[in-house]
Amino acid sequence: MNNVPTTELIADSKDIVVSRHEHRVLDHHQDKLRSSLMNRCGPDFRVELHHGSHIRVQGPRDKLKEAGCVVSDLIRDVAQTTVKLTKPGFDENIFNHGNGLIHREHLEVKHKCVIEAALPRRRSPSHLFDKTHSPSYAPVAAEAKLNKPTISCLERELDIHVWALGGDKANNVITKINEMIDTQLYSCYELPIVDGISEECSDKVLELQSHKVKVDIRQSQHKVILAGCKDEVVEAKIQAHKLIIEDQAEQKFALKKTSFEGIQRQRPDLNPTSYLHLLSEAEVLIPSYWTHNAGEPLSKVIKEKPELRIAELQLNEQRGKAITELVSATWSSELVGRGQDAANLKSYKKLRVTKIERVENPRLWKAYTTKRADLLLNAAKGAPRRQKIRTHGQNLDKTVVTDINETYLFHGLPMRNVRGIQSQGFDPRLSGSSVLFGSGSYFAESTTKADQYSDDRQSRTEPGHPLAMLLCRVLLGSAYKCDEAKDFKRPPCTQCHDDKCADHETFHDSVIGVKKEKKGRALLFREFVIYDKSQSYPEYIIHYERHYGQLSSPEEPGASSQKLRRD
Structure with missing residues (x-):
């Protein structure tokens, strides 16, 4: 009997059913499929992929079953990996119509895999493209219509599936896709809005939202977030940045025309940095509580009527009462006569305020407010770091800026020196030689301390005679x-x-x-020293007398000896 080739005498075929994705993966691996068959079953077998639904194996009948096992083993090696994409601006067509530089067909050929993007089979109405069409959204539909933007951004949760020969291969492709989305397809920008933006600007920025760009304005966090498809986000960012810059310029111009006190009233609506910056640039007015030129622009008063005025306060009116109470609150009768500077003082019990005058000197006020603006600007920049200094005087007037440690402090001096200081201000060079902390202007938070300097140590004034001390605005800063x-x-x-x-x-x-x-006991009183004359303004002249006798009622000066707060 002649030897006839097996393939001609007993050839047969076997069809193996596969899924569409398995079929496509194996289509990329036809060379591997054929080489596996040849290695295991010989060269007489042929494999064909038919209609995306099955694989036909043809060859000698006696090894057809083994050949089917080889193909089935490869089918079982096809692994699927899924990752969820929650970035705004993308839908299931992410790979299909020019959303970026990711080409699915190129990736599939290069990595011999199958890639698909699809919506999850089950998704809540909150993930739908148009939320207002969701039944669960109906209760708030009316409110939603009032809120811009009117165009919703795509915020679908996508499943990106990858089928490949082997789980590691599929995971590698997923990683590659994520990297490509982050670097080539998706962008997220944060635009700072340090001073906030107006409602009109907010509406215009929100109008930049589209199907591919999500706009999120976070006023409390002082930023605008733009996220979505890269090209569209870049374009929206340019437009948003321009709108924000223009709006903040308009706000700044409007606020610069606002007075210092006007900006202080807006403090709850401003962040600390913006508040200090705006105060540093605010228009300075004559204080609203002054008797002469109250509320007028300082620049105008300096040009037209810069002369010094002295205004007497009524002791029974609000400011007169407040200053009288401050004298009382900072008085400690038990410390009278104690310390080197209190030499020859007798043990009197109280001070009686007889008159209070306000120094209204536009030129000194200009020098003081100019220095205050410098300290405010430095504070807005954050340097140097400032420790909070607390004194009773900070509560006297609401316009005091505690952010830069502005406060009211006392300065005792002989009556003969009052006139020079009310017209020229303090001169640190004239502080004398017997001072603890150098050539500066010295102030006290305690009237007990200031009273020690109201007359000469060697010839103290008898109780009942007139004396004076100054109550000054002082900029302690850092x-x-x-x-x-x-x-x-x-x-x-x-x-x-x-x-x-x-x-x-x-x-x-x-x-x-x-x-x-350094290792000694604390001073009886803190000493506050400045070395720049523009850091103080001698605002009030307090006329008073020393008195013996029992402590008077709480309403009368000298009745209180509250402890001073120390930091």
């Missing part, structure tokens, strides 16, 4: 607390604490003396 006597010429460096430092750029604005010696 204050250096000093625990030993030092002959400062200016406030020290914020880093090395040397007033002669040439290595650093930032210096404190004032000194607060708390001790004479």
Whole structure:
């Protein structure tokens, strides 16, 4: 009998049913399919992929079953991996019509896999493209119509599926797709709105939202977030940035025309940095409580009527009462006569305020407010760091800016020196030689301390005779607390604490003396020292007398001896 080739005598075929995705994956791996058959079953077998639904294996009948097993093993190696995409601006057509640089066909050929994007089979109405069509959204539909933007951004949760020969291969493709989406297809920008934006600007920015760009305005976090398809987001960002810049410029121009006190009233609506920055640029007016030129622009008053005026306050009216109470609250009769500067003072019990005058000096006020603007601008920039200094005087007037440690402090002086200071201000160069913290202007938070300087130590004024002290606005700014006597010429460096430092750029604005010696006991009274005459304004002249006798009623000056607050 002649030998006849097996394939001609007993050839047969076997059809193996596969899914559409398995069929497409194996289509990419036909070479591997054929080589596997040849290695296991010989060269007489042929494999064909038919109609996306089955694979036909043809060859010798005696090895057809084994050949089917080889194909089935490869089918079982086809693995599926799924990742959820929740970025705004994309739908199931993410790979299909020019959304970016991701070409599905290229990826499928390169990695021999199958890629698809689809909506999850079950999804809540909140993930629908148009939320107003969802039954669960009906109760708030009316409110939704009032809110812009009117165009909803695509916010669908997508499933991206990958089928590949082997789970590792599928996972690698998913990783690659995520990287390509993040770098080539998706963008997210945050635009800062430090000073906030107006409602009109907010509406215009929201109108930039589209199917492919989501706009999220977060006023409380001072930012606008744009997210979605890269090209569209870049274009929206340019437009949004322009709108925000124009709006903030308009706001800044409007606020610059607002007075200092006007901006202070807006504080609850501004963040701290914007508040300080706007105060530094605000139009300065004559204080609204002054008797002369009240509320007028300072620049106009300086040009037209800059002369010094003295206005007497009524002791039974609001401000007169407040100052009288401050004198009382900061008086401590038990400390009278204690300390070197209190030499020869007798043990009197109280001070009686007899008259209060306000110094209304536009030129000094201009120098003071100019310096205040400088400190405000530095504070807005965040340097140097400021420690909060608390005194009773900060409660006297609501226009005091505690952010830069502005406060009211007392300054005792002989009556003969009042006239020069009310016209020229303080001159740190005239502080004298026997001072603890250098050539500066010294202030006290206590009337007990200020009273020690109202007359000469060697010839003290008898109780019942007229004396005076000043109540001054003082800008402490960044204050250096000093625990030993030092002959400062200016406030020290914020880093090395040397007033002669040439290595650093930032210096404190004032000194607060708390001790004479580093290991010594605390001073009876804190000493507040400034070295720039423009950091103080001598606003009130308090005329008073020292009195013996029992402590009077709480309404009368001298009745209170509350403890001073110390930091």
